[in-house]
Amino acid sequence: MKGSETKLVSxxxxxxxxxxxxxxxxxxxxxxxxxxxxxxxxxxxxxRGRKSHFFGSIVSVHNDGEFNEYLVIDGQQRLTTIxxxxxxxxxxxxxxxxxxxxxxxxxxIYKIYLIDEWQDDDTRIKLKxxxxxxxxxxxxxxxxxxxxxxxxxxxxxxxxxxxxxxEEITLDELYEAVTKLEIINITLNQDDNPQLxxxxxxxxxxxxxxxxxxxxxxxxxxxTKQQNDYYEKYWNxxxxxxxYDVSMFVRDYLSVKQQLIPAMSKVYFTFxxxxxxxGTKIEPLLQELLSYAKWYEILLKGNTADKELNACIYRLNRxxxxxxxxxxLEVLRLQAAGKLSLxxxxxxxxxxxxxxxxxxxxxxxxxxLNKIFLMLHREIIRYDGTDNSYxxxxxxxxxxxxxxxxxxxxxxFVEAFAARPVYQMNSKNKIYILERxxxxxxxxxxxxxxxxxEGVYSIEHIMPQHLTPAWVKELGEDYEEIHETWLHRxxxxxxxGYNSKYSNSPFLEKRDMKNGFIDSHLYMNSWIGQQEHWRxxxxxxxxxxxxxxxxxxxxxxxxxxKPMEKQMDVYSLDDDVELSGRxxxxxxxxxxxxxxxxxxxxxxxxxxxxxxxxxLVLSRLAYSKGTANDLDAYVSNKPQDLRNALEIDxxxxxxxxxxxxxxxxxxxxxxxxxxxxxxxxxxxxKDMNDDGTAQEAGTxxxxxxRYWAFALPYIQQAHDDGNGHGCFSGxxxxxxxxxxxxxxxxxxxxxxxxxxxxxxxxxxxxxxxKERNKEAFDYLYSYxxxxxxxxxxxxxxxxxxxxxxxxxxxxxxxxSIENEADWTQMAKFHAEWSKKFYDVFVPYLKQKY
Numbered sequence: 001m002k003g004s005e006t007k008l009v010s011x012x013x014x015x016x017x018x019x020x021x022x023x024x025x026x027x028x029x030x031x032x033x034x035x036x037x038x039x040x041x042x043x044x045x046x047x048r049g050r051k052s053h054f055f056g057s058i059v060s061v062h063n064d065g066e067f068n069e070y071l072v073i074d075g076q077q078r079l080t081t082i083x084x085x086x087x088x089x090x091x092x093x094x095x096x097x098x099x100x101x102x103x104x105x106x107x108x109i110y111k112i113y114l115i116d117e118w119q120d121d122d123t124r125i126k127l128k129x130x131x132x133x134x135x136x137x138x139x140x141x142x143x144x145x146x147x148x149x150x151x152x153x154x155x156x157x158x159x160x161x162x163x164x165x166x167e168e169i170t171l172d173e174l175y176e177a178v179t180k181l182e183i184i185n186i187t188l189n190q191d192d193n194p195q196l197x198x199x200x201x202x203x204x205x206x207x208x209x210x211x212x213x214x215x216x217x218x219x220x221x222x223x224t225k226q227q228n229d230y231y232e233k234y235w236n237x238x239x240x241x242x243x244y245d246v247s248m249f250v251r252d253y254l255s256v257k258q259q260l261i262p263a264m265s266k267v268y269f270t271f272x273x274x275x276x277x278x279g280t281k282i283e284p285l286l287q288e289l290l291s292y293a294k295w296y297e298i299l300l301k302g303n304t305a306d307k308e309l310n311a312c313i314y315r316l317n318r319x320x321x322x323x324x325x326x327x328x329l330e331v332l333r334l335q336a337a338g339k340l341s342l343x344x345x346x347x348x349x350x351x352x353x354x355x356x357x358x359x360x361x362x363x364x365x366x367x368x369l370n371k372i373f374l375m376l377h378r379e380i381i382r383y384d385g386t387d388n389s390y391x392x393x394x395x396x397x398x399x400x401x402x403x404x405x406x407x408x409x410x411x412x413f414v415e416a417f418a419a420r421p422v423y424q425m426n427s428k429n430k431i432y433i434l435e436r437x438x439x440x441x442x443x444x445x446x447x448x449x450x451x452x453x454e455g456v457y458s459i460e461h462i463m464p465q466h467l468t469p470a471w472v473k474e475l476g477e478d479y480e481e482i483h484e485t486w487l488h489r490x491x492x493x494x495x496x497g498y499n500s501k502y503s504n505s506p507f508l509e510k511r512d513m514k515n516g517f518i519d520s521h522l523y524m525n526s527w528i529g530q531q532e533h534w535r536x537x538x539x540x541x542x543x544x545x546x547x548x549x550x551x552x553x554x555x556x557x558x559x560x561x562k563p564m565e566k567q568m569d570v571y572s573l574d575d576d577v578e579l580s581g582r583x584x585x586x587x588x589x590x591x592x593x594x595x596x597x598x599x600x601x602x603x604x605x606x607x608x609x610x611x612x613x614x615x616l617v618l619s620r621l622a623y624s625k626g627t628a629n630d631l632d633a634y635v636s637n638k639p640q641d642l643r644n645a646l647e648i649d650x651x652x653x654x655x656x657x658x659x660x661x662x663x664x665x666x667x668x669x670x671x672x673x674x675x676x677x678x679x680x681x682x683x684x685x686k687d688m689n690d691d692g693t694a695q696e697a698g699t700x701x702x703x704x705x706r707y708w709a710f711a712l713p714y715i716q717q718a719h720d721d722g723n724g725h726g727c728f729s730g731x732x733x734x735x736x737x738x739x740x741x742x743x744x745x746x747x748x749x750x751x752x753x754x755x756x757x758x759x760x761x762x763x764x765x766x767x768x769x770k771e772r773n774k775e776a777f778d779y780l781y782s783y784x785x786x787x788x789x790x791x792x793x794x795x796x797x798x799x800x801x802x803x804x805x806x807x808x809x810x811x812x813x814x815x816s817i818e819n820e821a822d823w824t825q826m827a828k829f830h831a832e833w834s835k836k837f838y839d840v841f842v843p844y845l846k847q848k849y
Contacts, residue, residue, distance in 0.1 A: 008055055008082065008181040012126075015116045018067045019060070020128040021076045028080050028133045028152055031614050035081060035156050037269075039163055042177035046169050050180065057184035067123075075183070076129075080137075082178065083127045084153060086113050087140055088160035089171060098164070100171040109175070115141075129153070149637070149651065150623040155615040210267035211246030217272055218282060234286035241293035243300055248322075253292050255326040255374055260591045260680075295332035299325055309346040312353055315435070318449060319428055321356055323369045328352075330377040334387060344391045354554040355398050358408045360429060362416045363746025365768035368404040371572060371679045383563045396559035402736060403575060407556055411730000412742050414547045419744025421488035423459065430459060434495050437546065438524050440553045446522065448495065460496040462534055463487060464504040474507060475535055482536050491543035494524050507534040569685040573667055574678035576766065576805050579685070580660045588682035599660050600646065603667060606681060607648050610674050615649070617673050622652045631669050634658075665802060701735035707754055707817050708733040711827035715739070715752060718831035719838065727838055737817070740764070741834060743842050745849050748776070750837055752830040759812040759826040761833040763841050766805040774799065777806035779848055780841065790840055808841070 045053050058075030092098045093106035115124045136151035219227045242249040255261045262270040302310030334340045380393045435448035451457040472479045486492050498515045511517045517529035586595045587602045596602040621635040634655040639645035644657035671678050719726030727741035741750045747767025753760035765773040796809040812829045815822040
């Protein structure tokens with residue numbers, strides 16, 4: 001094996017050379033963004049007068065024979081891309097589109113780097129990609145009509161062909177930049193094992209972290225003394241503040257700056273593009289990074305002047321709520337600027353903790369939180385364009401979230417918490433709950449986390465997991481049902497340092513033994529130690545006390561803030577909501593927002609943005625038919641194939657004559673094809689009846705509130721369990737066209753819907769786990785005949801395989817929320833059928849879950 005530093009053009013020179021990509025290598029897969037980065041780098045080589053630019057390594061096996069053949073086992077992507085660039089330059093000159101200063105440049109490129117003029121057509125091209133790529137590369141030497149449009153090589157060739165014509169630098173300068181590309185040329189001989197060397201190059205050693213790459217990017221080009229000064233003055237302090245996880249810190253910093261969360265693997269490239277795009281000087285950049293790193297240190301370690309805030313930060317870290325950090329960085333920035341007091345900061349942190357925990361108990365999806373906390377600061381500022389009344393605007397913003405982003409109200413929270421099998425939650429949540437119940441509101445703090453970590457404290461089932469005869473007698477005739485229902489709920493759990501001694505002992509022995517409940521110094525055991533029995537009545541009483549205490553520990557406060565202008569409804573592509581009939585005003589994708597006139601306009605702009613990032617997806621759909629892809633019917637290279645064609649690019653068309661729901665479905669499939677995140681695409685919707693004022697009067701929102709105020713008493717009375725509780729007991733009037741009732745199984749609910757042409761009651765299976773929803777639906781569907789016989793009617797069973805949620809629905813047609821004469825009929829329908837659904841479906845679900 002021989003290795004040396006050399007110019008790429010020197011490696012490629014020689015008419016008898018052949019560069020063969022072996023069949024075990026992957027196909028050529030550089031994207032347009034990779035080609036753009038290369039071209040940008042070549043421009044910088046010229047504009048900054050660089051003598052060289054490192055372009056990686058190329059590892060090849062040299063075979064002597066008829067041709068001077070090099071089997072390329074590493075570096076094929078770079079070698080192929082440069083060949084495409086050189087070929088685009090040659091064809092532009094050959095076709096008379098551009099003319100170089102040096103008249104022989106086209107012939108030089110063609111004969112030195114691309115072909116062997118003395119060979120036949122099938123052997124004259126020097127680069128030999130793998131089979132399909134080889135065909136596409138060969139066609140690029142022919143007329144444009146022969147090019148294979150859905151090949152990645154053709155797409156990148158076309159990118160270079162178009163970009164070069166912009167003449168950001170001249171053809172001669174571009175060629176000069178290519179000649180300055182340097183590689184490490186590693187040539188193997190016949191005695192070397194190519195596979196072992198390839199594995200050694202790609203699988204050994206510790207790869208540079210994204211933070212390492214960023215450090216090198218910032219410091220490497222500076223003079224040695226300045227490197228050392230900046231490292232000591234800034235970078236080393238940044239490392240210390242971030243606990244040496246600079247990669248994660250910079251990801252959160254970029255999230256703040258760009259309102260976009262970069263993939264962890266792309267933090268370096270995103271940071272580099274951000275810095276170069278803004279023309280930021282090195283020292284001001286390091287100064288700002290250090291400021292954010294100091295705030296980041298607070299998020300890691302607390303160390304503020306407020307002990308309660310420090311404790312909150314500690315708990316949030318134990319819960320691993322890193323998703324909140326971009327927002328909290330902005331909060332701490334405002335505090336440093338004197339815009340927020342320490343007390344206000346503490347209230348924001350505590351209220352965020354309440355929001356997160358209520359959502360956890362109610363089993364709301366965590367993937368919605370990335371978007372919520374990424375956009376939260378900007379939402380708060382948007383109300384009036386200032387950071388005035390920040391705390392109240394913050395509360396208002398969280399409280400006004402709906403659907404998957406909602407702040408569960410007291411009714412939903414208490415019902416879910418009371419029925420939640422807390423013991424079966426993951427360890428971090430269980431210990432968090434017990435620590436809060438033990439320590440909230442007292443100065444006699446027990447170090448529950450430390451004691452649990454060290455195994456001193458453990459979770460105790462008061463009624464044991466395995467019933468003894470004594471416990472069967474204690475619980476009475478319904479002992480099996482009581483045990484199954486209450487075993488893992490919070491009402492039956494506590495902390496103790498003597499779990500092994502308690503074992504399955506009868507309750508009075510647990511209470512009265514040495515270090516039993518009576519002797520316990522833990523607050524949560526004091527009431528237990530006063531009881532004479534542990535039966536259903538005690539479980540229900542403790543549950544009632546704990547749930548009231550939960551509302552004190554994790555409250556939802558009413559905000560005093562009222563926006564001057566009505567805020568638009570905002571949904572993302574991954575929200576499971578019906579958007580038909582709604583008018584879109586603008587959309588947001590990644591770090592941009594664009595006004596639009598229609599859903600068609602939005603789809604066109606979004607697809608063009610996706611296509612600009614990766615041209616291969618739509619190209620393959622347009623030209624490759626018969627692939628059994630759901631999108632085939634909507635994409636073509638011929639406008640006449642579609643009912644109403646929307647042109648995305650040359651010879652790439654998408655169907656536009658579709659419904660709003662079909663467009664949303666198509667976009668979801670496109671996002672999946674591109675590997676893009678659905679939650680990154682945001683829709684801003686106009687109220688169909690909105691007059692632009694802050695008042696709801698005359699809008700559909702005001703109409704809905706009045707209907708639910710009328711209907712809710714009917715619904716709540718139907719579900720009243722005799723104690724003022726029930727499935728809809730925590731509900732209040734709503735501006736939405738739906739009202740949800742919860743029955744203690746996370747993600748599942750009963751939903752009453754009031755529309756302009758019908759009323760509806762749904763059993764909604766909307767757990768964050770799609771598979772669980774489908775499993776529950778299939779389970780219920782297996783009893784379809786039995787259920788419909790009991791209810792006396794057929795239902796609409798909607799498995800909805802393309803979406804996360806599933807539904808069982810009954811309709812009342814011929815009524816309208818607009819007609820107040822229909823309200824009594826609608827309200828009685830909602831009350832009657834939501835109760836029937838509860839009575840019939842919930843027992844099946846509770847039997848399984």
